[in-house]
Amino acid sequence: MSFFFRKKFIVVVLAIFSASLSAQEIVPINSEDVTRMGIVFAPAIPVDTSSGARYAATVVNSPDSAASLTTPWAGTLVSWNLIPGQSATAGTILATFSSPSILPLQNTWIDAVSALKGADFELRKDESLYKDGIISKQRLTKTRLLKQQAAFAERTARSHLAQGGFDSAKLEALRNQGSGLGEFYLVAQEDGVLSQRMYNVGSYVEAGQIIATLNAGTRRWVSTHIPAKAAEALEIGHQLSIANSGETLTLRQKDLVIDSSNQTIKLLAEFNTNTSFTTGQVLSIVLPPVDNGVLIPDRAVVHTGGETIIYVRTAAGIEARTLELQSIGANYLASEGIAVGEEIAIQGTAVLKGIQLGLGGAE
Numbered sequence: 001m002s003f004f005f006r007k008k009f010i011v012v013v014l015a016i017f018s019a020s021l022s023a024q025e026i027v028p029i030n031s032e033d034v035t036r037m038g039i040v041f042a043p044a045i046p047v048d049t050s051s052g053a054r055y056a057a058t059v060v061n062s063p064d065s066a067a068s069l070t071t072p073w074a075g076t077l078v079s080w081n082l083i084p085g086q087s088a089t090a091g092t093i094l095a096t097f098s099s100p101s102i103l104p105l106q107n108t109w110i111d112a113v114s115a116l117k118g119a120d121f122e123l124r125k126d127e128s129l130y131k132d133g134i135i136s137k138q139r140l141t142k143t144r145l146l147k148q149q150a151a152f153a154e155r156t157a158r159s160h161l162a163q164g165g166f167d168s169a170k171l172e173a174l175r176n177q178g179s180g181l182g183e184f185y186l187v188a189q190e191d192g193v194l195s196q197r198m199y200n201v202g203s204y205v206e207a208g209q210i211i212a213t214l215n216a217g218t219r220r221w222v223s224t225h226i227p228a229k230a231a232e233a234l235e236i237g238h239q240l241s242i243a244n245s246g247e248t249l250t251l252r253q254k255d256l257v258i259d260s261s262n263q264t265i266k267l268l269a270e271f272n273t274n275t276s277f278t279t280g281q282v283l284s285i286v287l288p289p290v291d292n293g294v295l296i297p298d299r300a301v302v303h304t305g306g307e308t309i310i311y312v313r314t315a316a317g318i319e320a321r322t323l324e325l326q327s328i329g330a331n332y333l334a335s336e337g338i339a340v341g342e343e344i345a346i347q348g349t350a351v352l353k354g355i356q357l358g359l360g361g362a363e
Contacts, residue, residue, distance in 0.1 A: 025137050027311075027318045027355055034318075039348030041313050043341050047288065047295045053329030054243055057224035057285040059277045063268065067214050067236070067252050069186055072163040074207045075099030077199050078183070084197060088188040090237075093165060094212055095186040097205070102164055102184050109157035110175055112150070119143075119150035141322055148324040148336050155291060155335075162235055186211055189236045189252065190270075208256045219271045222249060224285055225264040234287070240269050243284035248272045289328045294339070296325060296332040300346045302353050311345040311352045312338065318345070320356055 029037075075097035082094055126143040129135045161171065165185030173179035192214035199205055231254065238251040249269040258265055269285070277283065302309045312319045325332040338344070345352060 025141075025320045026314070026316050027320065027352060029318055029355075034348075037348055037351050039318075039351060040346055041343040042297075042346045044294045044296070044338055044344050046340050047293055047328065047333055051295050051328055051331065051333075052286045052288040053226075053230060054284045054286050055224050055226045057222040057269075057283050059275075059279050059281045059283065060221050060223045060268075061279055062219060062221055062270070063253075067189055067192070068210045069094065069188075069212045069214070070256065071097065071186070071205050071207055071209050071211055073097075073099050073101040073184060075101065075184065075205060077201050077203045077205060077211075079201060080197060082194045084194050087193050088191070088214065090188055090190045091167070092188045093185045094188055094194065097184050097186070098182060099184055100182065101207070102161075103182050105157065105160050105164075106174060106181060109154070109161055109171070112154040112157045113175060116147075116150040116154045119147040123147040144337060145322070145324060151336060152324070159233065159235065188214065190214070190250070219273070220275055220277065220279065221252070221268055221270045222283065222285060224267050224269075225259065225262070226267060226287065228258045228263050228265050230287065231265045231267065234267070239288065241286045241288065242277075243286050245283075247275060247277075249285070287329075289326060289333045291326070291333065291335055293326075293333045293335040295328075296323070296334050296338070296344070297346055298331050300344050300349060301325065301332060302349050304353065308332075309353075310338070311349055313343040313345070318352060320352070 029039075034041075076099070078096045078098050080095050081092070082088055088094060123143050123146075126135060126140050130137065130140040158166075158171065161174075163184075165187040166174065166180070170180055170185075174181065194212060194214060196213045198209070198211050205211060234251060234254060236251055236254060240249045240251060241247065242249070249271050251267060251269045253266075253268040255266040271277075296310060300310050302311075307322050308325045309320050309322050312321050321337065323334050323337045325334055327333075
């Protein structure tokens with residue numbers, strides 16, 4: 001008799017919790033329940049140079065030239081800003097190109113900025129409506145996802161233009177005054193001396209052609225081959241690191257041609273300081289994510305119904321929060337939707353998912 005009473009009591013409790021979860025996506029569990037069920041939380045931390053996928057890399061001597069600068073798109077060389085023998089600091093514009101190929105990318109970015117502003121407005125509006133109890137959590141989650149998608153589209157378009165020398169100031173001038181429309185710039189990625197110019201003003205240059213070289217530095221470099229997909233977002237100047245050492249490197253060269261035998265791309269990166277690593281030594285190089293954000297451990301993520309969910313401890317209980325995550329090696333990056341310091345479940349997520357499903361979860 002006692003068994004049936006307990007079973008009936010559990011069903012009643014589940015029914016009561018069901019209404020709460022459906023309305024708020026909250027599992028109201030107290031600290032005793034958390035301890036009893038073996039749920040462990042940890043504060044969310046930002047991604048850094050130690051976060052990311054790892055690949056084998058070989059230490060090599062500095063190449064003869066610090067960088068072979070190539071054209072990201074086809075275009076006509078409009079002007080040179082330096083002559084061979086002149087010094088260039090990182091960020092110096094070496095040459096200007098006119099190119100119809102960049103126009104669609106520029107327009108895409110301008111449209112993406114407008115779309116992001118609109119999505120941000122809608123999210124702030126819906127957050128206010130949700131706070132007042134006017135719209136559902138589902139509606140707010142959808143609006144938040146649309147904002148994340150718009151932000152991702154803007155970052156992607158911006159990263160494409162960065163290949164053509166468009167920094168923040170040039171992007172603002174492009175959007176506000178149309179300055180630089182139909183143009184891109186060849187920019188020095190590090191301090192050096194311009195050693196060679198391959199084309200004259202007025203020449204039409206195909207995409208991927210070496211246009212200039214800079215004299216080499218003296219620090220050691222590393223050479224590595226990584227999957228082409230993993231290299232898509234990497235840009236010259238991106239910061240890398242050596243696993244378990246704390247030493248950092250700067251990406252100097254990235255092949256444009258994919259090795260068809262294994263679908264990899266060759267990268268060359270320079271140590272930011274003199275190193276004790278010797279030529280020929282094999283190291284583990286870490287490719288941190290391009291974007292800033294919060295590190296989400298793999299064990300904290302639950303995949304359900306095409307969504308990625310983490311469980312966050314709040315004052316009201318444990319919230320099942322849907323995020324758009326970017327894979328970074330064994331873990332994930334969250335650009336939005338979670339703040340550094342918030343407590344996320346890193347153990348016991350299967351238990352929480354089971355409770356969520358039992359209480360009327362989305363799956």
